[in-house]
Protein backbone atom coordinates (compact mmCIF):
# COMPACT_ATOMS: atom_id res chain seq x y z
CA UNK A 1 0.00 0.00 0.00
CA UNK A 2 2.80 2.38 0.94
CA UNK A 3 4.58 1.53 -2.30
CA UNK A 4 1.40 2.21 -4.30
CA UNK A 5 0.93 5.56 -2.57
CA UNK A 6 4.55 6.47 -3.32
CA UNK A 7 4.22 5.55 -7.01
CA UNK A 8 0.96 7.48 -7.42
CA UNK A 9 2.35 10.59 -5.81
CA UNK A 10 5.70 10.53 -7.59
CA UNK A 11 6.44 13.91 -9.15
CA UNK A 12 7.13 14.41 -12.84
CA UNK A 13 8.42 17.60 -14.44
CA UNK A 14 6.47 18.93 -17.43
CA UNK A 15 7.90 21.29 -20.08
CA UNK A 16 6.18 24.31 -18.48
CA UNK A 17 8.00 23.44 -15.24
CA UNK A 18 4.80 22.54 -13.36
CA UNK A 19 5.08 19.35 -11.37
CA UNK A 20 2.48 16.72 -12.11
CA UNK A 21 1.93 13.46 -10.35
CA UNK A 22 1.17 10.15 -11.99
CA UNK A 23 -2.25 10.27 -10.36
CA UNK A 24 -3.10 13.75 -11.67
CA UNK A 25 -1.95 12.82 -15.18
CA UNK A 26 -4.17 9.75 -15.08
CA UNK A 27 -7.15 11.75 -13.79
CA UNK A 28 -6.67 14.42 -16.53
CA UNK A 29 -6.62 11.63 -19.04
CA UNK A 30 -9.79 10.00 -17.79
CA UNK A 31 -11.85 13.18 -17.58
CA UNK A 32 -10.64 14.60 -20.89
CA UNK A 33 -8.96 17.75 -19.58
CA UNK A 34 -12.03 19.95 -20.01
CA UNK A 35 -12.36 19.20 -23.70
CA UNK A 36 -8.73 20.13 -24.39
CA UNK A 37 -7.46 16.63 -24.82
CA UNK A 38 -6.45 17.08 -28.46
CA UNK A 39 -4.37 20.18 -27.63
CA UNK A 40 -1.31 18.08 -26.83
CA UNK A 41 -1.21 16.93 -30.44
CA UNK A 42 -1.00 20.50 -31.71
CA UNK A 43 2.30 20.76 -29.85
CA UNK A 44 4.22 17.64 -30.86
CA UNK A 45 7.34 18.51 -28.89
CA UNK A 46 5.22 18.67 -25.77
CA UNK A 47 3.64 15.40 -26.82
CA UNK A 48 7.01 13.71 -27.24
CA UNK A 49 8.68 15.22 -24.19
CA UNK A 50 5.55 15.70 -22.12
CA UNK A 51 4.09 14.22 -19.04
CA UNK A 52 2.86 11.00 -20.58
CA UNK A 53 6.31 9.93 -21.63
CA UNK A 54 7.26 9.94 -17.94
CA UNK A 55 4.56 7.42 -17.20
CA UNK A 56 5.91 4.59 -19.29
CA UNK A 57 8.40 3.84 -22.03
CA UNK A 58 6.43 4.60 -25.17
CA UNK A 59 9.23 3.32 -27.39
CA UNK A 60 9.08 -0.04 -25.62
CA UNK A 61 5.36 -0.23 -26.20
CA UNK A 62 5.85 0.53 -29.91
CA UNK A 63 8.53 -2.15 -30.16
CA UNK A 64 6.14 -4.70 -28.66
CA UNK A 65 3.41 -3.75 -31.13
CA UNK A 66 5.85 -3.84 -34.05
CA UNK A 67 6.95 -7.33 -32.94
CA UNK A 68 3.33 -8.50 -33.07
CA UNK A 69 2.68 -6.87 -36.45
CA UNK A 70 5.88 -8.31 -37.86
CA UNK A 71 5.11 -11.83 -36.63
CA UNK A 72 1.78 -11.60 -38.40
CA UNK A 73 2.60 -9.99 -41.74
CA UNK A 74 0.36 -11.45 -44.47
CA UNK A 75 1.99 -13.75 -47.00
CA UNK A 76 5.31 -13.32 -45.18
CA UNK A 77 6.50 -10.40 -47.32
CA UNK A 78 7.42 -6.79 -46.60
CA UNK A 79 3.85 -5.62 -46.85
CA UNK A 80 2.71 -2.00 -47.04
CA UNK A 81 1.54 -0.85 -43.60
CA UNK A 82 -1.05 1.78 -42.65
CA UNK A 83 -0.61 3.29 -39.16
CA UNK A 84 -3.86 5.04 -38.14
CA UNK A 85 -3.41 7.90 -35.67
CA UNK A 86 0.34 7.69 -36.14
CA UNK A 87 1.16 10.79 -34.09
CA UNK A 88 4.85 11.66 -34.04
CA UNK A 89 5.65 8.24 -35.47
CA UNK A 90 6.74 6.09 -32.58
CA UNK A 91 5.29 2.95 -34.21
CA UNK A 92 5.55 4.06 -37.87
CA UNK A 93 9.27 4.71 -37.51
CA UNK A 94 9.83 1.47 -35.63
CA UNK A 95 8.24 -0.45 -38.54
CA UNK A 96 9.98 1.69 -41.18
CA UNK A 97 13.27 0.93 -39.41
CA UNK A 98 12.45 -2.76 -39.93
CA UNK A 99 12.18 -2.02 -43.67
CA UNK A 100 8.38 -1.89 -44.06
CA UNK A 101 6.92 0.89 -46.21
CA UNK A 102 4.61 2.77 -43.84
CA UNK A 103 1.83 5.26 -44.48
CA UNK A 104 1.42 7.34 -41.32
CA UNK A 105 -2.05 8.90 -41.09
CA UNK A 106 -2.95 11.51 -38.49
CA UNK A 107 -5.40 14.37 -38.01
CA UNK A 108 -2.70 16.92 -37.20
CA UNK A 109 -0.07 18.30 -39.58
CA UNK A 110 1.91 19.29 -36.47
CA UNK A 111 2.28 15.66 -35.37
CA UNK A 112 3.18 14.56 -38.90
CA UNK A 113 5.70 17.40 -39.25
CA UNK A 114 7.58 16.08 -36.25
CA UNK A 115 7.27 12.52 -37.58
CA UNK A 116 8.82 13.67 -40.91
CA UNK A 117 11.68 15.41 -39.12
CA UNK A 118 12.42 12.27 -37.11
CA UNK A 119 12.21 10.15 -40.29
CA UNK A 120 14.76 12.48 -41.89
CA UNK A 121 17.08 12.30 -38.87
CA UNK A 122 16.88 8.51 -38.94
CA UNK A 123 17.39 8.24 -42.72
CA UNK A 124 13.89 6.75 -43.15
CA UNK A 125 12.28 9.42 -45.33
CA UNK A 126 11.68 7.14 -48.29
CA UNK A 127 10.09 4.49 -46.07
CA UNK A 128 7.41 6.71 -44.48
CA UNK A 129 4.57 8.60 -46.18
CA UNK A 130 2.77 11.05 -43.86
CA UNK A 131 -0.91 11.60 -44.71
CA UNK A 132 -3.04 14.21 -42.95
CA UNK A 133 -6.56 12.80 -42.68
CA UNK A 134 -9.43 12.26 -40.27
CA UNK A 135 -9.90 8.61 -39.36
CA UNK A 136 -13.56 9.36 -38.59
CA UNK A 137 -14.15 10.13 -42.28
CA UNK A 138 -13.49 8.08 -45.41
CA UNK A 139 -9.81 7.11 -45.52
CA UNK A 140 -8.03 8.73 -48.51
CA UNK A 141 -6.74 5.43 -49.91
CA UNK A 142 -7.62 2.97 -52.65
CA UNK A 143 -9.32 -0.34 -51.95
CA UNK A 144 -6.86 -3.10 -51.03
CA UNK A 145 -3.82 -0.79 -50.79
CA UNK A 146 -2.34 -2.18 -47.57
CA UNK A 147 -1.22 -5.57 -46.34
CA UNK A 148 -1.27 -4.57 -42.68
CA UNK A 149 -3.19 -1.98 -40.68
CA UNK A 150 -2.00 -1.03 -37.19
CA UNK A 151 -3.28 1.56 -34.77
CA UNK A 152 -1.73 2.34 -31.42
CA UNK A 153 -3.59 4.31 -28.76
CA UNK A 154 -5.84 6.14 -31.23
CA UNK A 155 -9.03 4.06 -30.92
CA UNK A 156 -10.05 6.24 -27.96
CA UNK A 157 -10.82 8.97 -30.57
CA UNK A 158 -12.90 6.74 -32.83
CA UNK A 159 -16.46 8.05 -33.12
CA UNK A 160 -18.05 5.18 -35.00
CA UNK A 161 -16.11 1.94 -34.63
CA UNK A 162 -18.15 0.12 -37.30
CA UNK A 163 -17.32 2.83 -39.84
CA UNK A 164 -13.65 2.86 -38.81
CA UNK A 165 -13.42 -0.91 -39.17
CA UNK A 166 -15.24 -0.75 -42.53
CA UNK A 167 -12.67 1.72 -43.83
CA UNK A 168 -9.75 -0.31 -42.42
CA UNK A 169 -11.18 -3.39 -44.14
CA UNK A 170 -11.74 -1.58 -47.44
CA UNK A 171 -8.13 -0.38 -47.72
CA UNK A 172 -6.71 -3.82 -46.85
CA UNK A 173 -5.91 -6.54 -49.34
CA UNK A 174 -7.80 -9.82 -48.79
CA UNK A 175 -5.83 -11.82 -46.27
CA UNK A 176 -4.31 -8.63 -44.86
CA UNK A 177 -3.81 -8.27 -41.11
CA UNK A 178 -5.27 -5.81 -38.63
CA UNK A 179 -3.29 -5.44 -35.40
CA UNK A 180 -5.16 -3.48 -32.77
CA UNK A 181 -3.88 -3.31 -29.19
CA UNK A 182 -6.73 -2.72 -26.75
CA UNK A 183 -5.95 -0.95 -23.46
CA UNK A 184 -8.02 -1.01 -20.31
CA UNK A 185 -7.05 2.61 -19.67
CA UNK A 186 -8.78 3.69 -22.93
CA UNK A 187 -12.24 2.54 -21.88
CA UNK A 188 -13.36 5.85 -20.39
CA UNK A 189 -11.97 8.19 -23.10
CA UNK A 190 -13.24 5.96 -25.89
CA UNK A 191 -16.76 5.96 -24.46
CA UNK A 192 -16.53 9.72 -23.99
CA UNK A 193 -15.42 10.37 -27.57
CA UNK A 194 -17.64 7.82 -29.26
CA UNK A 195 -20.99 8.59 -30.90
CA UNK A 196 -22.24 5.62 -28.87
CA UNK A 197 -21.32 7.24 -25.55
CA UNK A 198 -21.49 4.84 -22.64
CA UNK A 199 -22.88 2.21 -25.00
CA UNK A 200 -19.60 2.12 -26.95
CA UNK A 201 -18.45 -1.48 -26.55
CA UNK A 202 -14.89 -1.38 -25.25
CA UNK A 203 -14.13 -4.75 -23.70
CA UNK A 204 -11.80 -7.00 -25.65
CA UNK A 205 -14.66 -9.43 -26.37
CA UNK A 206 -16.93 -6.63 -27.61
CA UNK A 207 -14.12 -5.27 -29.79
CA UNK A 208 -13.66 -8.74 -31.25
CA UNK A 209 -17.40 -9.03 -31.98
CA UNK A 210 -17.36 -5.69 -33.85
CA UNK A 211 -14.30 -6.80 -35.82
CA UNK A 212 -16.02 -10.06 -36.79
CA UNK A 213 -19.12 -8.11 -37.88
CA UNK A 214 -16.93 -5.99 -40.18
CA UNK A 215 -15.73 -8.85 -42.36
CA UNK A 216 -12.61 -9.95 -40.53
CA UNK A 217 -11.73 -13.35 -39.22
CA UNK A 218 -10.24 -13.06 -35.74
CA UNK A 219 -7.40 -15.42 -35.00
CA UNK A 220 -8.31 -16.05 -31.35
CA UNK A 221 -5.31 -18.28 -30.72
CA UNK A 222 -2.92 -15.79 -32.26
CA UNK A 223 -4.52 -12.98 -30.30
CA UNK A 224 -4.26 -14.87 -27.02
CA UNK A 225 -0.72 -16.08 -27.75
CA UNK A 226 0.43 -12.60 -28.65
CA UNK A 227 -1.34 -11.00 -25.72
CA UNK A 228 0.54 -13.32 -23.41
CA UNK A 229 3.93 -12.92 -25.02
CA UNK A 230 3.62 -9.18 -25.54
CA UNK A 231 2.37 -8.60 -22.04
CA UNK A 232 5.42 -10.46 -20.78
CA UNK A 233 7.79 -8.63 -23.10
CA UNK A 234 6.30 -5.29 -22.21
CA UNK A 235 6.58 -6.19 -18.54
CA UNK A 236 10.30 -6.66 -19.02
CA UNK A 237 10.27 -3.43 -20.95
CA UNK A 238 8.90 -1.34 -18.12
CA UNK A 239 5.31 -0.63 -19.14
CA UNK A 240 2.84 -0.24 -16.24
CA UNK A 241 -0.03 -2.67 -15.80
CA UNK A 242 -2.70 -0.35 -17.20
CA UNK A 243 -0.70 0.10 -20.38
CA UNK A 244 -0.35 -3.58 -21.16
CA UNK A 245 -2.42 -4.21 -24.25
CA UNK A 246 -4.61 -7.10 -25.21
CA UNK A 247 -4.10 -7.69 -28.87
CA UNK A 248 -6.68 -8.33 -31.49
CA UNK A 249 -5.12 -9.82 -34.60
CA UNK A 250 -7.62 -10.19 -37.43
CA UNK A 251 -7.49 -11.20 -41.07
CA UNK A 252 -9.48 -9.35 -43.72
CA UNK A 253 -11.79 -11.64 -45.67
CA UNK A 254 -12.78 -11.12 -49.34
Ligand SMILES: C[S@@+](CC[C@H](N)C(=O)[O-])C[C@H]1O[C@@H](n2cnc3c(N)ncnc32)[C@H](O)[C@@H]1O
Nearest residue numbers: 041085086087090106107134135152153154157
Ligand atom coordinates in the same frame (compact mmCIF):
# COMPACT_ATOMS: atom_id res chain seq x y z
C1 LIG B 1 -2.30 8.96 -28.08
S1 LIG B 1 -1.82 9.53 -29.64
C2 LIG B 1 -1.04 8.07 -30.31
C3 LIG B 1 -0.01 8.41 -31.34
C4 LIG B 1 0.89 7.24 -31.73
N1 LIG B 1 0.12 6.17 -32.32
C5 LIG B 1 1.63 6.78 -30.51
O1 LIG B 1 1.36 5.66 -30.03
O2 LIG B 1 2.47 7.53 -29.99
C6 LIG B 1 -3.33 9.60 -30.56
C7 LIG B 1 -3.15 10.15 -31.97
O3 LIG B 1 -4.40 10.07 -32.64
C8 LIG B 1 -4.53 11.22 -33.45
N2 LIG B 1 -5.93 11.47 -33.75
C9 LIG B 1 -6.90 11.90 -32.89
N3 LIG B 1 -8.07 12.02 -33.55
C10 LIG B 1 -7.81 11.63 -34.83
C11 LIG B 1 -8.62 11.54 -35.99
N4 LIG B 1 -9.92 11.86 -35.95
N5 LIG B 1 -8.06 11.13 -37.14
C12 LIG B 1 -6.74 10.81 -37.20
N6 LIG B 1 -5.92 10.89 -36.12
C13 LIG B 1 -6.45 11.29 -34.95
C14 LIG B 1 -3.91 12.33 -32.61
O4 LIG B 1 -3.53 13.45 -33.39
C15 LIG B 1 -2.71 11.60 -32.01
O5 LIG B 1 -1.55 11.76 -32.79
